[in-house]
Amino acid sequence: MTTLSSRHDTAGWQAIDRRHFLHPFTDTKALRETGTRVIVRADGVWLWDSNGERLLDGMAGLWCVNIGYGRDELAEVAAAQMRELPYYNNFFKTANPPVLALSELLAEVTPAHMNHVMFTGSGSESNDTILRFVRRYWDVRGKPRRKTIISRWQAYHGSTVAGASLGGMTAMHAQGDLPIPGIVHIDPPYWYQLGATQSPAEFGLRAAGWLEQKILELGPETIAAFIGEPIQGAGGVIIPPDTYWPEIERICRKYGILLVADEVICGFGRTGNWFGCETFGFKPDLMAMAKGMSSGYLPIGGVMIADEVATVMIEGGGEFFHGYTYSGHPTCCAVAERNIRILRDERLVERVREDTGPYLQRRWRELADHPLVGEARGIGFIGALELVKDKATRERFAPLGEVGTLCRDFCFANGLVMRAVWDTMIISPPLVMTHAEIDELVSRARRCLDLTAGALGVN
Numbered sequence: 001m002t003t004l005s006s007r008h009d010t011a012g013w014q015a016i017d018r019r020h021f022l023h024p025f026t027d028t029k030a031l032r033e034t035g036t037r038v039i040v041r042a043d044g045v046w047l048w049d050s051n052g053e054r055l056l057d058g059m060a061g062l063w064c065v066n067i068g069y070g071r072d073e074l075a076e077v078a079a080a081q082m083r084e085l086p087y088y089n090n091f092f093k094t095a096n097p098p099v100l101a102l103s104e105l106l107a108e109v110t111p112a113h114m115n116h117v118m119f120t121g122s123g124s125e126s127n128d129t130i131l132r133f134v135r136r137y138w139d140v141r142g143k144p145r146r147k148t149i150i151s152r153w154q155a156y157h158g159s160t161v162a163g164a165s166l167g168g169m170t171a172m173h174a175q176g177d178l179p180i181p182g183i184v185h186i187d188p189p190y191w192y193q194l195g196a197t198q199s200p201a202e203f204g205l206r207a208a209g210w211l212e213q214k215i216l217e218l219g220p221e222t223i224a225a226f227i228g229e230p231i232q233g234a235g236g237v238i239i240p241p242d243t244y245w246p247e248i249e250r251i252c253r254k255y256g257i258l259l260v261a262d263e264v265i266c267g268f269g270r271t272g273n274w275f276g277c278e279t280f281g282f283k284p285d286l287m288a289m290a291k292g293m294s295s296g297y298l299p300i301g302g303v304m305i306a307d308e309v310a311t312v313m314i315e316g317g318g319e320f321f322h323g324y325t326y327s328g329h330p331t332c333c334a335v336a337e338r339n340i341r342i343l344r345d346e347r348l349v350e351r352v353r354e355d356t357g358p359y360l361q362r363r364w365r366e367l368a369d370h371p372l373v374g375e376a377r378g379i380g381f382i383g384a385l386e387l388v389k390d391k392a393t394r395e396r397f398a399p400l401g402e403v404g405t406l407c408r409d410f411c412f413a414n415g416l417v418m419r420a421v422w423d424t425m426i427i428s429p430p431l432v433m434t435h436a437e438i439d440e441l442v443s444r445a446r447r448c449l450d451l452t453a454g455a456l457g458v459n
Helices: 010-020 028-034 072-084 097-109 123-140 161-166 200-218 244-255 276-280 307-316 330-345 348-369 402-413 435-456
Strands: 039-043 046-049 054-057 114-120 148-152 183-186 223-228 258-262 286-289 301-306 373-379 382-387 419-421 424-427
Touching: 054 435, 072 330, 097 114, 097 330, 114 123, 114 307, 123 161, 123 223, 123 258, 123 286, 123 301, 123 307, 148 200, 183 200, 200 223, 200 244, 223 244, 244 258, 244 276, 301 307, 330 348, 348 373, 348 382, 348 435, 382 402, 382 435, 402 419, 402 424, 402 435, 424 435
Parallel strands: 148 183, 148 223, 223 258, 258 286
Antiparallel strands: 039 046, 046 054, 114 301, 286 301, 373 382, 382 424, 419 424
């Protein structure tokens, strides 16, 4: 069978790319000079480009291909659903079997106090939904002054207006007069960068205390919610000390503030539990989901809502004027449901927690002996390397970001997808990765670190 990828050679696809396609998060002018790399095929943890070169995908696409590429089960369920009911909306008092089956399954795998879900098309839409839901919730409670949402610098909650505002990426804020009113930020629990003079446990409590300081500064009666990723992924894999999240939860309960977990990257097994909030030991009131929900095979997201919060809206809120054309899209829901069943039936979450996750972390930490690496950290199937000029003082290279970009380019040229966040190299591989493939990932990462050091003249 002739496939779409055979329609053009690499040069042909690149020419079309230059003429028509605007990539996300890309300097288009610079890309037109170098030419895009065209990915045409994938299987397991591997990708192939249009020149036939093979890459080990250390990022699971974009934090999402949890069950790996090439799972026929998901293609088959998508085809079957498209033949039976490819699409219908869930407005006008209607529903469809896939959205109901997925809703029931999500209630089973998410924390026990969460049994209601609103569906979206992405993580960005999930966080937009949360912003609207939280503000409406406080209106229904008769506390309309509670509108402000506290987030963190270096957080990523999407690239829509609300998502980018909730996030703490200053480069995004600079384009479009963001954040919108009613969203403020505190510093993240980034021990390597901000807590060198304290133990991780001490720093975790100090970092959580920044939330209470901001609440008191603005007035508790004005605060609607605190939102945070259990691990700040796009911010550089910022893994909080164990003391952080329990203290954050205590502070939220003390002031009656909703606690929101953005589980878009941590959800569905990446930390060795179904959700990051379980790994770090706290109970959110709302939970954003996407990515691993379908392993990226089709776009879908959602918001899980705690029973107590959902009851307020159901019993007193009337009609909530919010939703999307593709909320609960039947084909996307059918694929997501089968994906979650694969995660559960093949015990991939337990495998990450008990076997491959610990193995990956042991091998990953071996890279800490490299002269460029100031810290190698990780949990489950997430990892980060801090590239520094001086390991003892944690001094960074200047200008910040150039060394990370250099290393990333060496990775891409040598068959490894590893992302750079400023000068932090990060990974988030598919959860199906084997011990042998982990060994290959670490071997390729070390080679690319060596190439980076050589280019910098570092011994």
